[in-house]
Amino acid sequence: MEPKENRTTEEAILEAAEAEFIEKGFDQARTVSIAQRAGVTNALLHYYFRTKEQLFDKILDRKIGLIEEVVTSLFADPDLPLKERLTRVISRHFDLLVANPGLPRFLMGEMHRVAPLMKERVLSKMLPALMSLQKEIDMDATHLLLDILSQNMFPFLVGPALELSGVASEGMDTLLEQIKQENITIILKRLGL
Amino acid sequence: MEPKENRTTEEAILEAAEAEFIEKGFDQARTVSIAQRAGVTNALLHYYFRTKEQLFDKILDRKIGLIEEVVTSLFADPDLPLKERLTRVISRHFDLLVANPGLPRFLMGEMHRVAPLMKERVLSKMLPALMSLQKEIDMDATHLLLDILSQNMFPFLVGPALELSGVASEGMDTLLEQIKQENITIILKRLGL
């Protein structure tokens, strides 16, 4: 018999798992809670994904994939002006975070699980881009990249806790856009661009 | 009868708890493990500190206290030149992190527990200093402060994971000093100082 076209339940579980894991982190996430969210029993969850960790890894894979996309954008348009390339990287990275506001906190909290995969899949792809970038700037390229990540991620790390200095959700869109532009300006200014 | 002078066991438990909590976070921390580290039984731990959460709160109090110290240094020498004051704040904050390298990761991971206490004890004290600082600079003072925190904390957040770009522990001291000076320069340059 052909594999039945029952992606729905599997997808439902994956979506529920993604929400739960990002919301609560691996430790606080409960498999039964995920199953409930997906509208299935816990046994079914374990039927599709043997263990909690395997389910987690599936989710992690998805998210790392998103970051890979941004990283590969470092290669794109290799003969565009440096200023323009950096602007795009910062912008795309920030947009990624806007679309996944919980991602920074999730990755940071699960760093010990994330690091190996990150090193293997992302850092290796980043290396050539970093090497060529290094030829164009004075400061250490790795350090620059870390600063970009830092500056972009930090609002999302502290934001949920401090409610971004009391700003409600109304002006959120414009505030985020403002922060993004600011981050771009700051990085470019540091390189004298 | 006067309270017996048996601070030793209580302190031992507190120290063990601090190590365990910062090392593993609240969820992964085990009360029995803390008790073992302190060389006592788990029952004794619960005798001194009723619950795991109460013990955690005691530790959190200590750490928040450290941050309070740095924050209050914003008030110190109110008629020192702005440049000098900022330099001191960045420097003291960075030194605090050097002395407590696990603190950023700990605070970030436990943000949901940290945030309320942080808001009440630290942010309130920060407000007057921020108001007066705002009169002296163009950009948003809160944003500036977040950037300072961001820039200082990030190396400690990603450091343990990436091994700080492969740098071993030998050159660590000088590397940290280098990063600190860099952070100071970057912030000052942004303000045109």
Add this chain to the structure above:
DNA sequence: ATCTTGTTTAACAAACTTGTCAAGGCAAAG
């Protein structure tokens, strides 16, 4: 010496969580 108060221990229970199992259901193939 005995009482009292704070300390310490071993054993225990209660709750929670992950993961398994045996059995039934359902839809297409034969």
Add this chain to the structure above:
DNA sequence: CTTTGCCTTGACAAGTTTGTTAAACAAGAT
């Protein structure tokens, strides 16, 4: 219709972890 293979379920077991309890212990007060 029956077989076959995936899907689904309820009940359950096994392990962990927090927190309690009753009883013993040490030492100063009376």
